[in-house]
Amino acid sequence: MKLKRSIRLRDEKILGHDVFVQVDPFVAQALVDVLKFQKFKIDPQAIRMTKVFFAFYGFGYRIRSRKMGLEVNGDTINWSTVYHEGLHNIIGLRFGTKLIGRPMMTLLNECLGLPLPLYFMASLAQASGFIHRNTSFMQTIIRDSKRLGLPFEKNFRKAMGDPFKAYKGAVLEVFSVHKRLFDILKASKIDGEKKLRALTKELKGSENVFFYSHSTPVVPVLFVTGNCGMNSIRADIRAVHECLEILHASKTFEDFFKNLGVSKILAELEKSDSSSKKAA
Numbered sequence: 001m002k003l004k005r006s007i008r009l010r011d012e013k014i015l016g017h018d019v020f021v022q023v024d025p026f027v028a029q030a031l032v033d034v035l036k037f038q039k040f041k042i043d044p045q046a047i048r049m050t051k052v053f054f055a056f057y058g059f060g061y062r063i064r065s066r067k068m069g070l071e072v073n074g075d076t077i078n079w080s081t082v083y084h085e086g087l088h089n090i091i092g093l094r095f096g097t098k099l100i101g102r103p104m105m106t107l108l109n110e111c112l113g114l115p116l117p118l119y120f121m122a123s124l125a126q127a128s129g130f131i132h133r134n135t136s137f138m139q140t141i142i143r144d145s146k147r148l149g150l151p152f153e154k155n156f157r158k159a160m161g162d163p164f165k166a167y168k169g170a171v172l173e174v175f176s177v178h179k180r181l182f183d184i185l186k187a188s189k190i191d192g193e194k195k196l197r198a199l200t201k202e203l204k205g206s207e208n209v210f211f212y213s214h215s216t217p218v219v220p221v222l223f224v225t226g227n228c229g230m231n232s233i234r235a236d237i238r239a240v241h242e243c244l245e246i247l248h249a250s251k252t253f254e255d256f257f258k259n260l261g262v263s264k265i266l267a268e269l270e271k272s273d274s275s276s277k278k279a280a
């Protein structure tokens with residue numbers, strides 16, 4: 001079936017969600033519920049924009065539009081798109097959604113979203129006892145590991161041992177890379193080549209390289225410079241510190257979400273959702 005009009009996001013419309021909600025129930029359901037309570041829609045038009053402006057349009061908060069593109073023909077959407085968007089919304093609702101003056105928190109929000117597929121695929125491998133190589137995400141990271149000369153098997157098995165630790169490592173690595181790209185753009189007089197050479201070395205040395213696969217590292221930085229400006233207000237730096245502190249102090253993803261106050265965020269959204277239903 002080809003969808004013509006947009007439809008409300010529902011659990012059964014999300015491909016793969018039934019599997020991951022068994023692997024990590026609290027986290028997977030929270031990522032979906034945060035969008036459902038805000039009445040997010042699956043919109044066939046949104047995918048057309050994504051095709052033209054791929055990663056650029058995919059980035060950022062879609063809290064205002066509340067529309068997501070289809071992933072496949074029909075009326076379903078891929079789990080990785082929904083979870084990524086869900087995380088952006090949770091972080092946005094916790095630390096604010098304003099863009100101007102907040103380049104660092106906006107970058108961090110993106111960096112928290114990028115390694116999500118790594119976390120869920122490693123958790124699935126841990127729970128089921130084998131690596132699901134035939135999914136498109138895994139095919140991509142296997143290919144990228146090869147291209148970069150990194151040992152996929154060794155790195156992924158390590159991630160399988162402690163998926164949240166691997167996720168945290170990936171967030172910090174990718175955030176460090178994005179911050180340096182931001183600095184390169186920010187500096188008026190730069191030896192760009194020297195800085196890029198140092199950055200290439202850092203990329204080659206990173207352990208959790210899985211996250212580069214589905215987004216070129218430069219795109220979020222371009223989004224941020226265009227939408228947030230180059231300078232941080234004080235609240236931006238404070239939010240980044242607070243968020244990273246909570247991440248460091250958490251031992252599991254569920255722990256991280258609970259420490260962020262996700263239950264309270266969801267309860268408030270659900271309350272306003274049901275009161276608007278009553279009014280209608």
Ligand SMILES: [Zn+2]
Pocket residue numbers: 058059060084088110113
């Ligand atoms: Zn994103």
